[in-house]
Amino acid sequence: MYRRAAFRRCAATAGAAGLLLLAACSNSASSGGSSAGGKTLTYLTFNTPSLTPAFWKDSIARAEKQAPGVTVKQVVAPSTDRDSYAKQLQASGQFPDLLQSITPSQYTEAGLLTPYDQSWIDANFLLPQGNAIKGKVYIPPTNSQIIPLVFYNKSLFTKAGVQPPTTWAQFLQVNDKLKAAGITPMELGGNDPFAAAMPLTGAISADVLGRNPQWIQQRYAGKVKFTDADVVAAAGKMRTLVEKGYFEDGALNVSYADSIKNFNAGKAAMYPMGSWYLGSIPKDSWDNIGVFPWPTDDGKVVVPFAVGGSMAVSAKAKDVKAATAFAQSWSLDPDNLKALIEGDGAYPMLKNKTLGDYGATVSPAFTSSYAYVTATNTKVSAIGWATSDDALPGTLNNDFYAAAQALFNSSDVEGQMSKLDKSWDTATK
Numbered sequence: 001m002y003r004r005a006a007f008r009r010c011a012a013t014a015g016a017a018g019l020l021l022l023a024a025c026s027n028s029a030s031s032g033g034s035s036a037g038g039k040t041l042t043y044l045t046f047n048t049p050s051l052t053p054a055f056w057k058d059s060i061a062r063a064e065k066q067a068p069g070v071t072v073k074q075v076v077a078p079s080t081d082r083d084s085y086a087k088q089l090q091a092s093g094q095f096p097d098l099l100q101s102i103t104p105s106q107y108t109e110a111g112l113l114t115p116y117d118q119s120w121i122d123a124n125f126l127l128p129q130g131n132a133i134k135g136k137v138y139i140p141p142t143n144s145q146i147i148p149l150v151f152y153n154k155s156l157f158t159k160a161g162v163q164p165p166t167t168w169a170q171f172l173q174v175n176d177k178l179k180a181a182g183i184t185p186m187e188l189g190g191n192d193p194f195a196a197a198m199p200l201t202g203a204i205s206a207d208v209l210g211r212n213p214q215w216i217q218q219r220y221a222g223k224v225k226f227t228d229a230d231v232v233a234a235a236g237k238m239r240t241l242v243e244k245g246y247f248e249d250g251a252l253n254v255s256y257a258d259s260i261k262n263f264n265a266g267k268a269a270m271y272p273m274g275s276w277y278l279g280s281i282p283k284d285s286w287d288n289i290g291v292f293p294w295p296t297d298d299g300k301v302v303v304p305f306a307v308g309g310s311m312a313v314s315a316k317a318k319d320v321k322a323a324t325a326f327a328q329s330w331s332l333d334p335d336n337l338k339a340l341i342e343g344d345g346a347y348p349m350l351k352n353k354t355l356g357d358y359g360a361t362v363s364p365a366f367t368s369s370y371a372y373v374t375a376t377n378t379k380v381s382a383i384g385w386a387t388s389d390d391a392l393p394g395t396l397n398n399d400f401y402a403a404a405q406a407l408f409n410s411s412d413v414e415g416q417m418s419k420l421d422k423s424w425d426t427a428t429k
Contacts, residue, residue: 039070039319041097041326043311044086046077050279050343059336066329070322072098097317098327104131104138104312105391113138114315116324124332126349130307131387139309139387140331143346146293147205147274147304147382148198149369151281154288156183156269164292166299168237175246178269186241187268189259190252190408193401198272199238200404201383202294205304207234209380210296216381216390219424226417226424236413238404243411252408274385278345278366286363293372303372304382308346310336334358341366347373394427396420 045056060072075096077085082102089095095112107113115136121128130141152164157174160181165171175185190196208231209215218224225231241247248254248268260280263271271277272294281289293301310331317323330336332350334357340346341360347370348358355362355370362370381390384397392400403416410416 039322041070041072041318041323042075042094043072043098043100044075044077044082044089044096044102045100046080046082048080048344050339055339059330059333059339062333062335063326063330067322067325070319070326072326095314095316097314097319097323099312099314100310101308102139102312103387103391105133105387105389107312108133108136108138112315113312114317114320114324116140116313116328120328124351126351127307129388130349131309133389133391139312140327141307141349142310142331142337143308143340143349144373145275145306145308145346145382145385146369146372147306147385148202148272148294149275149277149291150202150294151263151271151273151277151365152290152292153263153266153269154290156266157290159183160269164290165295166292168295168297171295172240172244175241175244175270179244179246184248184268185246185270186248187254187259187263187271188247188251189254189256190247190405191254192256193398193405195256195259195273196252196408197384197401197404198274199241200235200400200407201385202272202304203234203237204231205380205383206294206296206302207237209304209383210300210302210378213378213380216383216386216392220393220428226420227414232414232417235403235407235417239407239411239413242408252405275345275347275369278363278369279343281363281365283363286365289363289365291365291369301372301377303377303379304385305373305379306382306385307349307387309387345369392427393424396423396427399423 043060047053056074060074064070064072075089082100083106086096086099086102090112104113115138118137121137121140125141127141128137130144131137131139156178157163160178160183162174162177165174178185188196188198211230212218215224248262254262259271260277262268264280264282264285293303296302311327313320313323313327334353337346337348337350338358338360341348341358341362345366348355381388384392384400399420403420406416407413
């Protein structure tokens with residue numbers, strides 16, 4: 001997802017994919033092409049293994065051609081945490097004219113962003129309100145992610161004599177049989193907080209939001225709490241997985257990057273992770289990696305969904321009209337989406353296009369998981385990953401991740417949920 005991801009995202013986040021991959025970034029600015037006599041606009045970007053300096057150079061050059069008179073100068077974030085860097089730049093009076101894959105809700109109340117024309121949004125995107133904030137769209141809804149899915153190693157499932165589960169009870173049975181067969185049931189990568197929180201994200205999104213899609217809005221209204229019985233029960237599922245020893249030994253010491261290597265090497269049978277992992281499946285393993293949604297108590301398919309987007313336009317840009325023209329061109333460029341599809345498992349959300357129109361080569365796991373996006377099912381905001389009105393307030397994402405890590409060492413599930421309520425109240429005062 002041109003994901004915020006990550007972000008507030010730790011240095012592994014993705015795609016939201018590209019957005020969510022570990023990256024080493026440069027602090028220095030670099031330039032795209034030039035257009036004599038036009039406006040020079042600054043553009044905050046970030047590097048990942050798939051969103052490389054060459055990708056940015058080429059994509060900027062193509063968009064500049066569609067926005068005559070515009071010259072773009074990159075400002076490269078030092079990590080994938082775009083939001084923190086954007087705020088540093090804003091505090092020093094250097095807020096960029098264009099900002100890639102940020103979390104707009106962190107800027108809109110201060111009037112820092114300008115919304116896109118709704119008619120353009122409606123004309124070009126499958127879910128035009130997918131990341132809207134109070135009815136206005138600040139990043140074009142170009143792509144989406146499912147957070148998390150459960151990826152599985154087909155050969156290890158066969159060895160243990162198990163099939164992909166659809167219910168929570170079946171999921172526990174699968175874990176038991178894998179463990180009994182001497183196979184590590186699940187890889188985690190818990191040293192990176194967002195990765196540690198994947199089971200918690202899945203359980204609360206599926207069990208709580210799956211039954212009450214308005215839960216986040218009701219939490220803003222003070223009508224529900226994290227300490228409510230249904231939330232505590234969902235969070236308790238992560239503690240159950242820990243207590244039963246289903247994760248790899250020393251899971252909290254395993255980095256996100258190493259968790260990918262471990263799973264790809266067949267060291268665990270399952271891997272709960274955002275759909276951006278699709279871009280990390282080795283081609284020689286394409287036929288061996290399957291995927292299923294986080295299981296629910298009754299087998300109902302609940303898809304924890306996040307609509308990503310491309311770039312936001314500063315309300316104080318040197319030339320808002322020119323910046324918007326560049327952003328619109330960049331956002332509709334199929335070559336940009338192709339890079340995200342192949343490298344980060346981003347599901348494209350442009351109107352009037354099939355997956356084949358992008359010319360992307362994808363794995364069977366991509367195709368089968370993309371079907372959850374296009375099918376009629378229960379889609380809910382993946383808690384902690386929404387860029388819309390369902391975005392969590394302040395730094396609550398980080399507190400949510402911390403709660404997940406704490407559940408590895410503490411059986412006090414309600415106590416961790418109580419901390420989230422306190423953080424929420426502080427963030428919304």
